[in-house]
Amino acid sequence: MGRAEERLRALPPEALFLVSAISQYIGAAIAVSIFDEVAPQTVAWLRVIGAAVVLVLVSRPWRMHWTREQLIGVAVFGIATALMNVFFYLGLDRIDLGKGVTIEFIGPIAVAAVTTRSRRNAGALAFAVTGVLVLGGVEVADNLVGLLFILAASLLWAVYIVIGSRVAQVDRGVAGLGLGLAIGAVAIAPIGAPGSGHVWLDPRLLTLCLLVGVFSNAIGYGIDQFTLRRIPIRRFSLLLALLPVTAVIVGWVALDQQPSGIDLVGIALVLVGVVVQERDEIERVETVVRTDPA
Incomplete structure:
Protein backbone atom coordinates (compact mmCIF):
# COMPACT_ATOMS: atom_id res chain seq x y z
CA MET A 1 0.00 0.00 0.00
CA GLY A 2 1.40 3.42 -0.97
CA ARG A 3 1.83 6.24 1.51
CA ALA A 4 -0.87 8.31 -0.22
CA GLU A 5 -3.38 5.46 0.01
CA GLU A 6 -2.55 4.98 3.70
CA ARG A 7 -3.35 8.64 4.32
CA LEU A 8 -6.63 8.35 2.42
CA ARG A 9 -7.65 5.30 4.45
CA ALA A 10 -7.12 7.30 7.64
CA LEU A 11 -9.83 9.77 6.57
CA PRO A 12 -13.54 9.09 7.13
CA PRO A 13 -15.68 8.71 3.98
CA GLU A 14 -17.47 12.01 4.76
CA ALA A 15 -14.16 13.90 4.55
CA LEU A 16 -13.29 12.22 1.25
CA PHE A 17 -16.72 13.09 -0.16
CA LEU A 18 -16.25 16.71 0.84
CA VAL A 19 -12.91 16.91 -0.99
CA SER A 20 -14.41 15.13 -4.01
CA ALA A 21 -17.47 17.40 -4.06
CA ILE A 22 -15.45 20.61 -3.79
CA SER A 23 -13.16 19.44 -6.60
CA GLN A 24 -16.06 18.38 -8.84
CA TYR A 25 -17.94 21.64 -8.51
CA ILE A 26 -14.91 23.86 -8.84
CA GLY A 27 -14.64 22.13 -12.20
CA ALA A 28 -18.34 22.69 -12.88
CA ALA A 29 -18.05 26.37 -11.99
CA ILE A 30 -15.17 26.74 -14.47
CA ALA A 31 -17.25 24.95 -17.11
CA VAL A 32 -20.32 27.16 -16.62
CA SER A 33 -18.13 30.26 -16.87
CA ILE A 34 -17.09 29.39 -20.45
CA PHE A 35 -20.43 28.14 -21.82
CA ASP A 36 -20.78 31.45 -23.70
CA GLU A 37 -17.58 30.66 -25.58
CA VAL A 38 -17.70 26.86 -25.87
CA ALA A 39 -20.79 24.67 -26.31
CA PRO A 40 -21.61 22.63 -23.17
CA GLN A 41 -21.28 19.30 -24.99
CA THR A 42 -17.83 20.30 -26.23
CA VAL A 43 -16.72 21.29 -22.73
CA ALA A 44 -17.97 17.90 -21.50
CA TRP A 45 -16.03 16.06 -24.21
CA LEU A 46 -12.80 17.93 -23.49
CA ARG A 47 -13.40 17.35 -19.77
CA VAL A 48 -13.45 13.61 -20.36
CA ILE A 49 -10.35 13.79 -22.59
CA GLY A 50 -8.40 15.80 -20.02
CA ALA A 51 -9.23 13.39 -17.21
CA ALA A 52 -8.53 10.32 -19.33
CA VAL A 53 -5.09 11.57 -20.36
CA VAL A 54 -4.05 12.34 -16.77
CA LEU A 55 -5.40 9.10 -15.31
CA VAL A 56 -3.99 6.87 -18.05
CA LEU A 57 -0.53 8.43 -17.72
CA VAL A 58 -0.62 8.02 -13.94
CA SER A 59 -2.01 4.45 -13.81
CA ARG A 60 -0.61 2.96 -17.07
CA PRO A 61 -3.43 0.42 -17.55
CA TRP A 62 -1.64 -1.20 -20.52
CA ARG A 63 0.73 -2.83 -18.03
CA MET A 64 -2.11 -4.70 -16.33
CA HIS A 65 -3.96 -7.86 -17.30
CA TRP A 66 -7.65 -7.33 -18.04
CA THR A 67 -10.20 -10.06 -18.63
CA ARG A 68 -12.84 -9.64 -21.32
CA GLU A 69 -15.53 -9.21 -18.67
CA GLN A 70 -13.52 -6.52 -16.89
CA LEU A 71 -12.94 -4.61 -20.12
CA ILE A 72 -16.65 -4.70 -20.95
CA GLY A 73 -17.47 -3.38 -17.47
CA VAL A 74 -14.87 -0.62 -17.79
CA ALA A 75 -16.22 0.36 -21.23
CA VAL A 76 -19.84 0.52 -20.05
CA PHE A 77 -18.75 2.54 -17.02
CA GLY A 78 -16.72 4.98 -19.13
CA ILE A 79 -19.42 5.53 -21.75
CA ALA A 80 -22.13 6.03 -19.11
CA THR A 81 -19.90 8.50 -17.24
CA ALA A 82 -19.06 10.45 -20.40
CA LEU A 83 -22.73 10.68 -21.42
CA MET A 84 -23.63 11.72 -17.86
CA ASN A 85 -21.17 14.61 -18.19
CA VAL A 86 -22.68 15.69 -21.53
CA PHE A 87 -26.29 15.67 -20.30
CA PHE A 88 -25.33 17.35 -17.03
CA TYR A 89 -23.61 20.25 -18.80
CA LEU A 90 -26.48 20.65 -21.26
CA GLY A 91 -28.75 20.93 -18.22
CA LEU A 92 -26.42 23.35 -16.39
CA ASP A 93 -26.57 25.63 -19.42
CA ARG A 94 -30.22 26.16 -18.49
CA ILE A 95 -30.45 25.55 -14.71
CA ASP A 96 -28.44 26.84 -11.71
CA LEU A 97 -25.62 24.59 -10.53
CA GLY A 98 -27.09 23.88 -7.07
CA LYS A 99 -30.57 23.05 -8.33
CA GLY A 100 -29.22 21.03 -11.27
CA VAL A 101 -27.14 18.81 -8.99
CA THR A 102 -30.08 18.48 -6.60
CA ILE A 103 -32.43 17.20 -9.29
CA GLU A 104 -29.71 14.92 -10.65
CA PHE A 105 -29.50 13.38 -7.18
CA ILE A 106 -32.70 11.43 -7.94
CA GLY A 107 -30.47 8.69 -9.40
CA PRO A 108 -28.38 8.14 -6.25
CA ILE A 109 -31.54 8.37 -4.13
CA ALA A 110 -33.06 5.51 -6.13
CA VAL A 111 -29.96 3.37 -5.58
CA ALA A 112 -29.94 4.19 -1.86
CA ALA A 113 -33.64 3.37 -1.56
CA VAL A 114 -33.23 -0.03 -3.22
CA THR A 115 -30.33 -0.97 -0.94
CA THR A 116 -31.68 0.45 2.36
CA ARG A 117 -32.41 -2.35 4.87
CA SER A 118 -32.99 -0.83 8.32
CA ARG A 119 -35.42 1.69 9.84
CA ARG A 120 -32.60 3.99 10.83
CA ASN A 121 -31.21 4.04 7.29
CA ALA A 122 -34.71 4.55 5.91
CA GLY A 123 -35.09 7.54 8.23
CA ALA A 124 -31.72 8.93 7.15
CA LEU A 125 -32.77 8.54 3.52
CA ALA A 126 -36.06 10.34 4.25
CA PHE A 127 -34.18 13.34 5.68
CA ALA A 128 -31.83 13.43 2.68
CA VAL A 129 -34.68 13.12 0.16
CA THR A 130 -36.66 15.88 1.87
CA GLY A 131 -33.61 18.13 1.89
CA VAL A 132 -32.94 17.46 -1.78
CA LEU A 133 -36.57 18.21 -2.70
CA VAL A 134 -36.41 21.47 -0.75
CA LEU A 135 -33.14 22.41 -2.46
CA GLY A 136 -34.58 21.50 -5.87
CA GLY A 137 -37.38 24.03 -5.59
CA VAL A 138 -39.89 24.66 -8.35
CA GLU A 139 -38.09 27.32 -10.39
CA VAL A 140 -37.26 24.85 -13.16
CA ALA A 141 -40.90 23.93 -13.84
CA ASP A 142 -40.95 26.14 -16.94
CA ASN A 143 -37.64 24.75 -18.25
CA TRP A 157 -25.52 8.70 -12.36
CA ALA A 158 -27.29 5.63 -11.00
CA VAL A 159 -25.50 3.52 -13.62
CA TYR A 160 -22.22 5.22 -12.65
CA ILE A 161 -22.68 4.13 -9.02
CA VAL A 162 -23.62 0.50 -9.72
CA ILE A 163 -21.09 -0.19 -12.50
CA GLY A 176 -10.20 1.30 -14.65
CA LEU A 177 -11.47 4.86 -14.43
CA GLY A 178 -8.79 6.16 -16.80
CA LEU A 179 -9.32 3.41 -19.35
CA GLY A 180 -13.09 3.79 -19.12
CA LEU A 181 -12.95 7.55 -19.67
CA ALA A 182 -10.65 7.07 -22.67
CA ILE A 183 -13.27 4.77 -24.21
CA GLY A 184 -16.01 7.22 -23.21
CA ALA A 185 -14.18 10.10 -24.89
CA VAL A 186 -14.14 8.17 -28.17
CA ALA A 187 -17.82 7.24 -27.79
CA ILE A 188 -19.04 10.83 -27.33
CA ALA A 189 -16.69 12.38 -29.91
CA PRO A 190 -19.55 12.72 -32.47
CA ILE A 191 -21.39 14.82 -29.88
CA GLY A 192 -18.55 16.94 -28.53
CA ALA A 193 -16.04 17.26 -31.37
CA PRO A 194 -18.17 19.30 -33.82
CA GLY A 195 -17.59 22.97 -33.14
CA SER A 196 -14.48 22.35 -31.04
CA GLY A 197 -12.01 23.65 -33.63
CA HIS A 198 -11.59 27.12 -32.12
CA VAL A 199 -10.86 25.63 -28.69
CA TRP A 200 -7.80 23.74 -29.94
CA LEU A 201 -6.44 27.07 -31.27
CA ASP A 202 -7.08 29.03 -28.06
CA PRO A 203 -4.64 28.09 -25.24
CA ARG A 204 -6.81 29.73 -22.58
CA LEU A 205 -10.00 27.90 -23.49
CA LEU A 206 -8.21 24.59 -24.00
CA THR A 207 -6.48 24.87 -20.62
CA LEU A 208 -9.77 25.69 -18.87
CA CYS A 209 -11.58 22.75 -20.50
CA LEU A 210 -8.81 20.33 -19.57
CA LEU A 211 -8.70 21.72 -16.02
CA VAL A 212 -12.40 20.93 -15.71
CA GLY A 213 -11.50 17.31 -16.44
CA VAL A 214 -8.73 17.26 -13.84
CA PHE A 215 -10.91 18.77 -11.08
CA SER A 216 -14.24 17.10 -11.85
CA ASN A 217 -13.22 13.69 -13.18
CA ALA A 218 -9.60 12.85 -12.36
CA ILE A 219 -9.72 14.05 -8.75
CA GLY A 220 -13.44 13.80 -8.03
CA TYR A 221 -14.13 10.43 -9.64
CA GLY A 222 -10.74 9.10 -8.56
CA ILE A 223 -11.73 9.66 -4.92
CA ASP A 224 -15.07 7.97 -5.68
CA GLN A 225 -13.26 4.86 -6.87
CA PHE A 226 -11.22 4.70 -3.67
CA THR A 227 -14.33 5.25 -1.52
CA LEU A 228 -16.36 2.59 -3.36
CA ARG A 229 -13.76 0.02 -2.30
CA ARG A 230 -14.31 0.94 1.36
CA ILE A 231 -18.07 1.27 1.81
CA PRO A 232 -21.19 -0.43 0.40
CA ILE A 233 -23.21 1.09 -2.44
CA ARG A 234 -26.05 2.05 -0.06
CA ARG A 235 -23.89 4.30 2.08
CA PHE A 236 -22.02 5.69 -0.93
CA SER A 237 -25.34 6.68 -2.54
CA LEU A 238 -26.59 8.43 0.59
CA LEU A 239 -23.30 10.26 1.16
CA LEU A 240 -23.71 11.67 -2.34
CA ALA A 241 -26.39 13.88 -0.75
CA LEU A 242 -23.43 16.05 0.26
CA LEU A 243 -22.93 16.94 -3.41
CA PRO A 244 -26.07 19.11 -3.83
CA VAL A 245 -25.09 20.95 -0.65
CA THR A 246 -21.59 21.57 -1.96
CA ALA A 247 -22.93 22.58 -5.36
CA VAL A 248 -25.15 25.24 -3.77
CA ILE A 249 -22.18 26.65 -1.84
CA VAL A 250 -19.82 26.61 -4.85
CA GLY A 251 -22.55 28.14 -7.05
CA TRP A 252 -22.97 30.90 -4.45
CA VAL A 253 -19.26 31.65 -4.08
CA ALA A 254 -18.07 31.19 -7.68
CA LEU A 255 -21.16 32.01 -9.77
CA ASP A 256 -23.09 34.42 -7.50
CA GLN A 257 -26.07 32.02 -7.41
CA GLN A 258 -27.14 32.99 -3.88
CA ASP A 263 -32.27 26.39 0.42
CA LEU A 264 -30.45 26.56 3.75
CA VAL A 265 -33.23 24.50 5.34
CA GLY A 266 -32.72 21.90 2.61
CA ILE A 267 -28.99 21.82 3.29
CA ALA A 268 -29.64 21.24 7.00
CA LEU A 269 -32.00 18.32 6.26
CA VAL A 270 -29.45 16.67 3.97
CA LEU A 271 -26.75 16.97 6.62
CA VAL A 272 -29.06 15.41 9.23
CA GLY A 273 -29.64 12.46 6.89
CA VAL A 274 -25.92 11.95 6.40
CA VAL A 275 -25.19 12.14 10.14
CA VAL A 276 -27.93 9.79 11.43
CA GLN A 277 -27.39 6.89 9.02
CA GLU A 278 -25.93 3.65 10.31
CA ARG A 279 -22.28 2.85 9.78
CA ASP A 280 -21.98 -0.46 8.02
CA GLU A 281 -20.38 -3.50 9.59
CA ILE A 282 -17.55 -3.49 7.06
CA GLU A 283 -16.54 0.01 8.24
CA ARG A 284 -16.61 -1.01 11.90
CA VAL A 285 -14.31 -3.94 11.17
CA GLU A 286 -11.97 -1.72 9.16
CA THR A 287 -11.82 0.79 12.02
CA VAL A 288 -10.95 -1.93 14.51
CA VAL A 289 -8.21 -3.25 12.25
CA ARG A 290 -6.72 0.22 11.85
CA THR A 291 -6.78 1.07 15.55
CA ASP A 292 -5.95 -2.32 17.08
CA PRO A 293 -2.21 -2.27 17.99
CA ALA A 294 -2.10 -6.06 17.71
Missing part, protein backbone atom coordinates in the same frame (compact mmCIF):
# COMPACT_ATOMS: atom_id res chain seq x y z
CA LEU A 144 -38.65 21.35 -19.59
CA VAL A 145 -35.60 20.87 -21.84
CA GLY A 146 -33.13 21.61 -19.05
CA LEU A 147 -35.08 19.37 -16.69
CA LEU A 148 -35.02 16.47 -19.19
CA PHE A 149 -31.25 16.80 -19.62
CA ILE A 150 -30.72 16.72 -15.85
CA LEU A 151 -33.03 13.71 -15.47
CA ALA A 152 -31.06 11.86 -18.17
CA ALA A 153 -27.86 12.67 -16.25
CA SER A 154 -29.59 11.39 -13.11
CA LEU A 155 -30.31 8.01 -14.69
CA LEU A 156 -26.71 7.73 -15.84
CA GLY A 164 -18.45 2.04 -10.89
CA SER A 165 -18.61 -0.08 -7.76
CA ARG A 166 -17.80 -3.19 -9.78
CA VAL A 167 -14.93 -1.44 -11.53
CA ALA A 168 -13.58 -0.25 -8.16
CA GLN A 169 -13.69 -3.76 -6.67
CA VAL A 170 -11.24 -4.95 -9.35
CA ASP A 171 -8.82 -2.82 -7.28
CA ARG A 172 -6.57 -1.42 -9.99
CA GLY A 173 -6.34 2.04 -8.47
CA VAL A 174 -7.63 4.57 -11.01
CA ALA A 175 -6.63 2.47 -14.02
CA PRO A 259 -29.15 30.38 -1.91
CA SER A 260 -32.41 31.40 -0.27
CA GLY A 261 -33.48 30.74 3.30
CA ILE A 262 -35.42 27.66 2.16
Whole structure:
Protein backbone atom coordinates (compact mmCIF):
# COMPACT_ATOMS: atom_id res chain seq x y z
CA MET A 1 0.00 0.00 0.00
CA GLY A 2 1.40 3.42 -0.97
CA ARG A 3 1.83 6.24 1.51
CA ALA A 4 -0.87 8.31 -0.22
CA GLU A 5 -3.38 5.46 0.01
CA GLU A 6 -2.55 4.98 3.70
CA ARG A 7 -3.35 8.64 4.32
CA LEU A 8 -6.63 8.35 2.42
CA ARG A 9 -7.65 5.30 4.45
CA ALA A 10 -7.12 7.30 7.64
CA LEU A 11 -9.83 9.77 6.57
CA PRO A 12 -13.54 9.09 7.13
CA PRO A 13 -15.68 8.71 3.98
CA GLU A 14 -17.47 12.01 4.76
CA ALA A 15 -14.16 13.90 4.55
CA LEU A 16 -13.29 12.22 1.25
CA PHE A 17 -16.72 13.09 -0.16
CA LEU A 18 -16.25 16.71 0.84
CA VAL A 19 -12.91 16.91 -0.99
CA SER A 20 -14.41 15.13 -4.01
CA ALA A 21 -17.47 17.40 -4.06
CA ILE A 22 -15.45 20.61 -3.79
CA SER A 23 -13.16 19.44 -6.60
CA GLN A 24 -16.06 18.38 -8.84
CA TYR A 25 -17.94 21.64 -8.51
CA ILE A 26 -14.91 23.86 -8.84
CA GLY A 27 -14.64 22.13 -12.20
CA ALA A 28 -18.34 22.69 -12.88
CA ALA A 29 -18.05 26.37 -11.99
CA ILE A 30 -15.17 26.74 -14.47
CA ALA A 31 -17.25 24.95 -17.11
CA VAL A 32 -20.32 27.16 -16.62
CA SER A 33 -18.13 30.26 -16.87
CA ILE A 34 -17.09 29.39 -20.45
CA PHE A 35 -20.43 28.14 -21.82
CA ASP A 36 -20.78 31.45 -23.70
CA GLU A 37 -17.58 30.66 -25.58
CA VAL A 38 -17.70 26.86 -25.87
CA ALA A 39 -20.79 24.67 -26.31
CA PRO A 40 -21.61 22.63 -23.17
CA GLN A 41 -21.28 19.30 -24.99
CA THR A 42 -17.83 20.30 -26.23
CA VAL A 43 -16.72 21.29 -22.73
CA ALA A 44 -17.97 17.90 -21.50
CA TRP A 45 -16.03 16.06 -24.21
CA LEU A 46 -12.80 17.93 -23.49
CA ARG A 47 -13.40 17.35 -19.77
CA VAL A 48 -13.45 13.61 -20.36
CA ILE A 49 -10.35 13.79 -22.59
CA GLY A 50 -8.40 15.80 -20.02
CA ALA A 51 -9.23 13.39 -17.21
CA ALA A 52 -8.53 10.32 -19.33
CA VAL A 53 -5.09 11.57 -20.36
CA VAL A 54 -4.05 12.34 -16.77
CA LEU A 55 -5.40 9.10 -15.31
CA VAL A 56 -3.99 6.87 -18.05
CA LEU A 57 -0.53 8.43 -17.72
CA VAL A 58 -0.62 8.02 -13.94
CA SER A 59 -2.01 4.45 -13.81
CA ARG A 60 -0.61 2.96 -17.07
CA PRO A 61 -3.43 0.42 -17.55
CA TRP A 62 -1.64 -1.20 -20.52
CA ARG A 63 0.73 -2.83 -18.03
CA MET A 64 -2.11 -4.70 -16.33
CA HIS A 65 -3.96 -7.86 -17.30
CA TRP A 66 -7.65 -7.33 -18.04
CA THR A 67 -10.20 -10.06 -18.63
CA ARG A 68 -12.84 -9.64 -21.32
CA GLU A 69 -15.53 -9.21 -18.67
CA GLN A 70 -13.52 -6.52 -16.89
CA LEU A 71 -12.94 -4.61 -20.12
CA ILE A 72 -16.65 -4.70 -20.95
CA GLY A 73 -17.47 -3.38 -17.47
CA VAL A 74 -14.87 -0.62 -17.79
CA ALA A 75 -16.22 0.36 -21.23
CA VAL A 76 -19.84 0.52 -20.05
CA PHE A 77 -18.75 2.54 -17.02
CA GLY A 78 -16.72 4.98 -19.13
CA ILE A 79 -19.42 5.53 -21.75
CA ALA A 80 -22.13 6.03 -19.11
CA THR A 81 -19.90 8.50 -17.24
CA ALA A 82 -19.06 10.45 -20.40
CA LEU A 83 -22.73 10.68 -21.42
CA MET A 84 -23.63 11.72 -17.86
CA ASN A 85 -21.17 14.61 -18.19
CA VAL A 86 -22.68 15.69 -21.53
CA PHE A 87 -26.29 15.67 -20.30
CA PHE A 88 -25.33 17.35 -17.03
CA TYR A 89 -23.61 20.25 -18.80
CA LEU A 90 -26.48 20.65 -21.26
CA GLY A 91 -28.75 20.93 -18.22
CA LEU A 92 -26.42 23.35 -16.39
CA ASP A 93 -26.57 25.63 -19.42
CA ARG A 94 -30.22 26.16 -18.49
CA ILE A 95 -30.45 25.55 -14.71
CA ASP A 96 -28.44 26.84 -11.71
CA LEU A 97 -25.62 24.59 -10.53
CA GLY A 98 -27.09 23.88 -7.07
CA LYS A 99 -30.57 23.05 -8.33
CA GLY A 100 -29.22 21.03 -11.27
CA VAL A 101 -27.14 18.81 -8.99
CA THR A 102 -30.08 18.48 -6.60
CA ILE A 103 -32.43 17.20 -9.29
CA GLU A 104 -29.71 14.92 -10.65
CA PHE A 105 -29.50 13.38 -7.18
CA ILE A 106 -32.70 11.43 -7.94
CA GLY A 107 -30.47 8.69 -9.40
CA PRO A 108 -28.38 8.14 -6.25
CA ILE A 109 -31.54 8.37 -4.13
CA ALA A 110 -33.06 5.51 -6.13
CA VAL A 111 -29.96 3.37 -5.58
CA ALA A 112 -29.94 4.19 -1.86
CA ALA A 113 -33.64 3.37 -1.56
CA VAL A 114 -33.23 -0.03 -3.22
CA THR A 115 -30.33 -0.97 -0.94
CA THR A 116 -31.68 0.45 2.36
CA ARG A 117 -32.41 -2.35 4.87
CA SER A 118 -32.99 -0.83 8.32
CA ARG A 119 -35.42 1.69 9.84
CA ARG A 120 -32.60 3.99 10.83
CA ASN A 121 -31.21 4.04 7.29
CA ALA A 122 -34.71 4.55 5.91
CA GLY A 123 -35.09 7.54 8.23
CA ALA A 124 -31.72 8.93 7.15
CA LEU A 125 -32.77 8.54 3.52
CA ALA A 126 -36.06 10.34 4.25
CA PHE A 127 -34.18 13.34 5.68
CA ALA A 128 -31.83 13.43 2.68
CA VAL A 129 -34.68 13.12 0.16
CA THR A 130 -36.66 15.88 1.87
CA GLY A 131 -33.61 18.13 1.89
CA VAL A 132 -32.94 17.46 -1.78
CA LEU A 133 -36.57 18.21 -2.70
CA VAL A 134 -36.41 21.47 -0.75
CA LEU A 135 -33.14 22.41 -2.46
CA GLY A 136 -34.58 21.50 -5.87
CA GLY A 137 -37.38 24.03 -5.59
CA VAL A 138 -39.89 24.66 -8.35
CA GLU A 139 -38.09 27.32 -10.39
CA VAL A 140 -37.26 24.85 -13.16
CA ALA A 141 -40.90 23.93 -13.84
CA ASP A 142 -40.95 26.14 -16.94
CA ASN A 143 -37.64 24.75 -18.25
CA LEU A 144 -38.65 21.35 -19.59
CA VAL A 145 -35.60 20.87 -21.84
CA GLY A 146 -33.13 21.61 -19.05
CA LEU A 147 -35.08 19.37 -16.69
CA LEU A 148 -35.02 16.47 -19.19
CA PHE A 149 -31.25 16.80 -19.62
CA ILE A 150 -30.72 16.72 -15.85
CA LEU A 151 -33.03 13.71 -15.47
CA ALA A 152 -31.06 11.86 -18.17
CA ALA A 153 -27.86 12.67 -16.25
CA SER A 154 -29.59 11.39 -13.11
CA LEU A 155 -30.31 8.01 -14.69
CA LEU A 156 -26.71 7.73 -15.84
CA TRP A 157 -25.52 8.70 -12.36
CA ALA A 158 -27.29 5.63 -11.00
CA VAL A 159 -25.50 3.52 -13.62
CA TYR A 160 -22.22 5.22 -12.65
CA ILE A 161 -22.68 4.13 -9.02
CA VAL A 162 -23.62 0.50 -9.72
CA ILE A 163 -21.09 -0.19 -12.50
CA GLY A 164 -18.45 2.04 -10.89
CA SER A 165 -18.61 -0.08 -7.76
CA ARG A 166 -17.80 -3.19 -9.78
CA VAL A 167 -14.93 -1.44 -11.53
CA ALA A 168 -13.58 -0.25 -8.16
CA GLN A 169 -13.69 -3.76 -6.67
CA VAL A 170 -11.24 -4.95 -9.35
CA ASP A 171 -8.82 -2.82 -7.28
CA ARG A 172 -6.57 -1.42 -9.99
CA GLY A 173 -6.34 2.04 -8.47
CA VAL A 174 -7.63 4.57 -11.01
CA ALA A 175 -6.63 2.47 -14.02
CA GLY A 176 -10.20 1.30 -14.65
CA LEU A 177 -11.47 4.86 -14.43
CA GLY A 178 -8.79 6.16 -16.80
CA LEU A 179 -9.32 3.41 -19.35
CA GLY A 180 -13.09 3.79 -19.12
CA LEU A 181 -12.95 7.55 -19.67
CA ALA A 182 -10.65 7.07 -22.67
CA ILE A 183 -13.27 4.77 -24.21
CA GLY A 184 -16.01 7.22 -23.21
CA ALA A 185 -14.18 10.10 -24.89
CA VAL A 186 -14.14 8.17 -28.17
CA ALA A 187 -17.82 7.24 -27.79
CA ILE A 188 -19.04 10.83 -27.33
CA ALA A 189 -16.69 12.38 -29.91
CA PRO A 190 -19.55 12.72 -32.47
CA ILE A 191 -21.39 14.82 -29.88
CA GLY A 192 -18.55 16.94 -28.53
CA ALA A 193 -16.04 17.26 -31.37
CA PRO A 194 -18.17 19.30 -33.82
CA GLY A 195 -17.59 22.97 -33.14
CA SER A 196 -14.48 22.35 -31.04
CA GLY A 197 -12.01 23.65 -33.63
CA HIS A 198 -11.59 27.12 -32.12
CA VAL A 199 -10.86 25.63 -28.69
CA TRP A 200 -7.80 23.74 -29.94
CA LEU A 201 -6.44 27.07 -31.27
CA ASP A 202 -7.08 29.03 -28.06
CA PRO A 203 -4.64 28.09 -25.24
CA ARG A 204 -6.81 29.73 -22.58
CA LEU A 205 -10.00 27.90 -23.49
CA LEU A 206 -8.21 24.59 -24.00
CA THR A 207 -6.48 24.87 -20.62
CA LEU A 208 -9.77 25.69 -18.87
CA CYS A 209 -11.58 22.75 -20.50
CA LEU A 210 -8.81 20.33 -19.57
CA LEU A 211 -8.70 21.72 -16.02
CA VAL A 212 -12.40 20.93 -15.71
CA GLY A 213 -11.50 17.31 -16.44
CA VAL A 214 -8.73 17.26 -13.84
CA PHE A 215 -10.91 18.77 -11.08
CA SER A 216 -14.24 17.10 -11.85
CA ASN A 217 -13.22 13.69 -13.18
CA ALA A 218 -9.60 12.85 -12.36
CA ILE A 219 -9.72 14.05 -8.75
CA GLY A 220 -13.44 13.80 -8.03
CA TYR A 221 -14.13 10.43 -9.64
CA GLY A 222 -10.74 9.10 -8.56
CA ILE A 223 -11.73 9.66 -4.92
CA ASP A 224 -15.07 7.97 -5.68
CA GLN A 225 -13.26 4.86 -6.87
CA PHE A 226 -11.22 4.70 -3.67
CA THR A 227 -14.33 5.25 -1.52
CA LEU A 228 -16.36 2.59 -3.36
CA ARG A 229 -13.76 0.02 -2.30
CA ARG A 230 -14.31 0.94 1.36
CA ILE A 231 -18.07 1.27 1.81
CA PRO A 232 -21.19 -0.43 0.40
CA ILE A 233 -23.21 1.09 -2.44
CA ARG A 234 -26.05 2.05 -0.06
CA ARG A 235 -23.89 4.30 2.08
CA PHE A 236 -22.02 5.69 -0.93
CA SER A 237 -25.34 6.68 -2.54
CA LEU A 238 -26.59 8.43 0.59
CA LEU A 239 -23.30 10.26 1.16
CA LEU A 240 -23.71 11.67 -2.34
CA ALA A 241 -26.39 13.88 -0.75
CA LEU A 242 -23.43 16.05 0.26
CA LEU A 243 -22.93 16.94 -3.41
CA PRO A 244 -26.07 19.11 -3.83
CA VAL A 245 -25.09 20.95 -0.65
CA THR A 246 -21.59 21.57 -1.96
CA ALA A 247 -22.93 22.58 -5.36
CA VAL A 248 -25.15 25.24 -3.77
CA ILE A 249 -22.18 26.65 -1.84
CA VAL A 250 -19.82 26.61 -4.85
CA GLY A 251 -22.55 28.14 -7.05
CA TRP A 252 -22.97 30.90 -4.45
CA VAL A 253 -19.26 31.65 -4.08
CA ALA A 254 -18.07 31.19 -7.68
CA LEU A 255 -21.16 32.01 -9.77
CA ASP A 256 -23.09 34.42 -7.50
CA GLN A 257 -26.07 32.02 -7.41
CA GLN A 258 -27.14 32.99 -3.88
CA PRO A 259 -29.15 30.38 -1.91
CA SER A 260 -32.41 31.40 -0.27
CA GLY A 261 -33.48 30.74 3.30
CA ILE A 262 -35.42 27.66 2.16
CA ASP A 263 -32.27 26.39 0.42
CA LEU A 264 -30.45 26.56 3.75
CA VAL A 265 -33.23 24.50 5.34
CA GLY A 266 -32.72 21.90 2.61
CA ILE A 267 -28.99 21.82 3.29
CA ALA A 268 -29.64 21.24 7.00
CA LEU A 269 -32.00 18.32 6.26
CA VAL A 270 -29.45 16.67 3.97
CA LEU A 271 -26.75 16.97 6.62
CA VAL A 272 -29.06 15.41 9.23
CA GLY A 273 -29.64 12.46 6.89
CA VAL A 274 -25.92 11.95 6.40
CA VAL A 275 -25.19 12.14 10.14
CA VAL A 276 -27.93 9.79 11.43
CA GLN A 277 -27.39 6.89 9.02
CA GLU A 278 -25.93 3.65 10.31
CA ARG A 279 -22.28 2.85 9.78
CA ASP A 280 -21.98 -0.46 8.02
CA GLU A 281 -20.38 -3.50 9.59
CA ILE A 282 -17.55 -3.49 7.06
CA GLU A 283 -16.54 0.01 8.24
CA ARG A 284 -16.61 -1.01 11.90
CA VAL A 285 -14.31 -3.94 11.17
CA GLU A 286 -11.97 -1.72 9.16
CA THR A 287 -11.82 0.79 12.02
CA VAL A 288 -10.95 -1.93 14.51
CA VAL A 289 -8.21 -3.25 12.25
CA ARG A 290 -6.72 0.22 11.85
CA THR A 291 -6.78 1.07 15.55
CA ASP A 292 -5.95 -2.32 17.08
CA PRO A 293 -2.21 -2.27 17.99
CA ALA A 294 -2.10 -6.06 17.71
